[in-house]
Amino acid sequence: MPSTAVKVNTASRLQRNLSLMQAGSVVTIDIATPAGQKGKFRTTFVGYLPKKYVLLQYPETSKIGKFSHFITQGMGVTVRGIIEHEGAVVAFVSSIKQTLQLPSKMIVLEFPKTLSMQCLRKSIRxxxxxxxxxxxxxxxxxxxxxxxxxxxxxxxxxxxxxxxxxxxxxxxxxxxxxxxxxxxxxxxxxxxxxxxxxxxxxxxxxxxxxxxxxxxxxxxxxxxx
The missing domain is CATH 2.40.10.220 (predicted glycosyltransferase like domains)
Structure with missing residues (x-):
């Protein structure tokens, strides 16, 4: 598949592009265990605090199964979603900072250092x-x-x-x-x-x-x- 990804690594551009993701939009998280097992799960983008953290809803327990044991501090994850009005796929790599139980079950991620965007209008297949x-x-x-x-x-x-x-x-x-x-x-x-x-x-x-x-x-x- 041809790549049209553009990496965003300056603080202001990263924050600007991350702000295009709407709270409540669907994203996926990719997790790879130390044994090499890979899982991909849907969840919801909640929001972020610039330079501090990104918040995601914890995936449904019934779907995440044994991978719940690996949603712990320090675990690396890849997050992907779509910015619909921009017609672009956005992705970033981060690590889990902590998980929260209240007010609802959420995953707190380290604020990403880079973010890539692929323009769907460039006809990537x-x-x-x-x-x-x-x-x-x-x-x-x-x-x-x-x-x-x-x-x-x-x-x-x-x-x-x-x-x-x-x-x-x-x-x-x-x-x-x-x-x-x-x-x-x-x-x-x-x-x-x-x-x-x-x-x-x-x-x-x-x-x-x-x-x-x-x-x-x-x-x-x-x-x-």
Whole structure:
């Protein structure tokens, strides 16, 4: 995946970009245990005090399982989220300062020294596997989204040879995956490739789908393992 990350390491720029993250927004934390086990968990960004600390909601105990033993002082974590109105993925590495039980269970992180931002509008592609139903010329197929960017996606459709003959390149997608169920996108087919027992389609999203695409990218970036 091409990298368009820009590291922010001056105090004022770091604080300014961190301030773009909205309290209550969904982020993920990546944790690696001393034994090399890796976990990725959704949680909520609460806020920060400049040069002091960052506050995160403690992940749901039912999902974090045995990793709860490693959410202790000094443990390194990577935090990722999306700044929606900027159309950017933000990430930083920190370590746990302490955990709090009151007023609610939270993780206190050391204030990061650097922060990276990747502009989704630069069309970085994120690999993913999401089921979607597609409509082309009033016919429907089940498909798999194999990668996605702010501008388009790649689809895999089994036994879809007749798609190679379509004249109308318009395509509609409806997500068929959990909390994204029935999220709708539209676009134009810009490439077709015949594979063994499948067709690969390159799709360019319409401008009208921009908000839905950002919502989908937010889900993808903060997806738990």
């Amino acid at each position: 994120i690999e993913i596997e999401l089921n979607a139903k597609v409509r082309i010329e009033k016919k429907f197929w089940q498909s798999l989204i194999t990668d996605i960017s702010i501008s388009g996606c790649q689809l895999l459709i089994e036994n879809g040879d007749e798609i190679l003959l379509v004249q109308d390149k318009a395509i509609d997608l409806a997500l068929d995956s959990g909390e994204l169920n029935n999220l709708k996108l539209s676009g134009q087919i810009c490439s077709m490739k015949s594979l063994a027992n499948a067709i690969s389609l390159g799709v360019q999203f319409n401008e009208s789908s921009k908000n839905a695409v950002i919502k989908l990218l937010h889900h993808v970036v903060t997806l738990e393992d």
